[in-house]
Amino acid sequence: MTEKRIACIGAGYVGGPTMAVIAMKCPQYKVTVADISEARIAAWQTDDLPIYEPGLLEVVQAGRGRNLFFSTDIPGAIREADIVFVSVNTPTKTFGDGAGKAADLQYWERVAREILRVSTSPKIVVEKSTLPVKTAHIMETILNANNNGVKFEVISNPEFLAEGTAIQDLLDPDRVLIGSRETPSGLKARQEIVDIYANWVPRERILTSNVWSAELSKLAANAFLAQRISSINSISALCERTEANVKEVARAIGMDARIGPRFLNASVGFGGSCFKKDILNLVYICESYGLQEVARYWQAVLDINEYQEKRFVRAMIRGMFNTIVGKRIALFGFAFKADTSDTRESPAIYVARDLLEEQAHVVVTDPKALENARKDLAGYAENLEFVEDPYEAARGAHAVAIMTEWDVYRSLDWERIYRSMEKPAFLFDGRDIVDYKHVYDLGFNVYPLGSPAMKHF
Numbered sequence: 131m132t133e134k135r136i137a138c139i140g141a142g143y144v145g146g147p148t149m150a151v152i153a154m155k156c157p158q159y160k161v162t163v164a165d166i167s168e169a170r171i172a173a174w175q176t177d178d179l180p181i182y183e184p185g186l187l188e189v190v191q192a193g194r195g196r197n198l199f200f201s202t203d204i205p206g207a208i209r210e211a212d213i214v215f216v217s218v219n220t221p222t223k224t225f226g227d228g229a230g231k232a233a234d235l236q237y238w239e240r241v242a243r244e245i246l247r248v249s250t251s252p253k254i255v256v257e258k259s260t261l262p263v264k265t266a267h268i269m270e271t272i273l274n275a276n277n278n279g280v281k282f283e284v285i286s287n288p289e290f291l292a293e294g295t296a297i298q299d300l301l302d303p304d305r306v307l308i309g310s311r312e313t314p315s316g317l318k319a320r321q322e323i324v325d326i327y328a329n330w331v332p333r334e335r336i337l338t339s340n341v342w343s344a345e346l347s348k349l350a351a352n353a354f355l356a357q358r359i360s361s362i363n364s365i366s367a368l369c370e371r372t373e374a375n376v377k378e379v380a381r382a383i384g385m386d387a388r389i390g391p392r393f394l395n396a397s398v399g400f401g402g403s404c405f406k407k408d409i410l411n412l413v414y415i416c417e418s419y420g421l422q423e424v425a426r427y428w429q430a431v432l433d434i435n436e437y438q439e440k441r442f443v444r445a446m447i448r449g450m451f452n453t454i455v456g457k458r459i460a461l462f463g464f465a466f467k468a469d470t471s472d473t474r475e476s477p478a479i480y481v482a483r484d485l486l487e488e489q490a491h492v493v494v495t496d497p498k499a500l501e502n503a504r505k506d507l508a509g510y511a512e513n514l515e516f517v518e519d520p521y522e523a524a525r526g527a528h529a530v531a532i533m534t535e536w537d538v539y540r541s542l543d544w545e546r547i548y549r550s551m552e553k554p555a556f557l558f559d560g561r562d563i564v565d566y567k568h569v570y571d572l573g574f575n576v577y578p579l580g581s582p583a584m585k586h587f
């Protein structure tokens with residue numbers, strides 16, 4: 131018997147995996163994921179899923195056709211559901227007031243109006259997308275602008291999954307956060323959502339809070355995570371000048387239990403669809419409440435990230451005798467992190483563009499993200515190649531630059547790569563994954579991230 135009917139609007143990186151896990155863990159519910167994109171929905175119905183995520187296919191296959199359905203019929207999915215999750219995208223606004231900072235809520239509002247238009251029975255509307263704090267209030271206002279007696283409760287249930295580990299994060303989350311109004315009907319709706327997760331998440335990891343705390347916690351969590359990366363990246367710049375080694379520093383500080391060892395990998399910069407967007411959003415909200423000092427504090431996290439990308443490219447140009455015109459440079463990795471095909475805000479995009487502006491010849495290789503890389507670099511037809519095999523990509527290159535920490539790049543035959551390259555050969559490691567001493571001994575001029583360059587001249 132179907133106990134609950136759940137709809138999710140938005141079949142993206144968040145909506146798709148989250149609903150697939152709910153369907154797998156709760157066979158007693160019917161879960162329908164709806165999206166305006168016909169191509170996306172069609173792909174969810176095949177084994178060639180629209181996103182790459184380890185373990186996702188098995189989870190989808192377990193539920194698909196049984197209690198997990200994919201559809202473009204958004205009104206139909208809403209109408210029959212008791213609970214509607216909304217995980218449509220909320221990109222940074224590109225126009226008008228707040229352009230470049232505020233969240234663009236047009237898709238969200240459109241979905242809210244659609245829910246209002248088609249609903250004939252009461253529903254719980256769940257914010258899954260990351261939204262500015264106080265958005266639930268706007269949603270309530272829109273949803274309660276009806277006069278047909280249908281009641282809606284708005285719940286904030288932000289998603290903390292990281293790409294590449296989405297399934298693991300969903301199956302075994304550090305915590306699930308569910309925020310609601312603290313009215314009798316709000317608390318009842320909160321309990322309904324708690325009941326979903328209680329099917330597989332230990333009760334003590336399901337946190338409840340007021341709706342504004344839940345909304346803000348998501349922005350704050352992403353801001354804190356990004357801040358750690360900017361902190362270690364800022365230290366990496368100092369390490370390169372002082373013969374300190376950022377890995378050793380990260381290890382030493384991370385063993386302090388108060389700091390903790392995770393998320394201290396220096397890199398060419400953080401990417402992904404969330405960190406930049408959410409911090410910009412936080413900055414915008416702070417500014418709009420007149421909290422200029424707080425806004426500036428978080429803005430600095432983004433400034434360091436941009437500095438880190440620029441610094442990486444500058445080191446390449448300087449290292450290669452102040453000109454890279456016509457030089458073949460192989461970018462190893464284009465995804466914003468390992469184990470995903472996603473390239474949104476990937477530092478590789480910015481590095482590739484900067485190198486192309488310098489008139490280098492850029493060769494991009496990546497195990498999963500070449501299709502997205504092609505789209506990101508559309509418009510740069512000249513001096514640009516996409517090659518699947520990293521050994522082929524490096525052949526005849528002056529330099530290899532590691533952009534993504536894919537496991538395959540940790541165990542490459544660097545001797546073979548070195549032999550096929552132009553000399554002097556350069557290796558710029560934007561992810562700090564190569565055994566520097568080994569590759570230096572092979573003949574490479576090595577630019578590790580977070581420790582001084584090792585040159586043969």
Ligand code: UDX
Nearest residue numbers: 140141142143144165166167217218219220237259260
């Ligand atoms: C989204 C949001 O971007 C992010 O703010 C939030 O933190 C999590 O949800 P993601 O799932 O990665 O992240 O986005 P994306 O992969 O772009 O998926 C959104 C889906 O919504 C797309 O498939 C899009 O077609 C769909 N959509 C968008 C609708 O169905 N209707 C709309 O009106 C707009």
Ligand code: UDX
Nearest residue numbers: 289290291292293393394395397400401402404466467
């Ligand atoms: C992030 C949050 O982790 C997740 O909780 C939230 O729901 C969405 O945003 P995601 O962007 O998918 O998830 O990946 P994450 O693992 O956080 O990595 C983000 C970026 O930071 C990547 O570019 C990654 O390479 C980089 N990173 C991460 C570092 O440079 N160093 C680190 O130590 C960790």
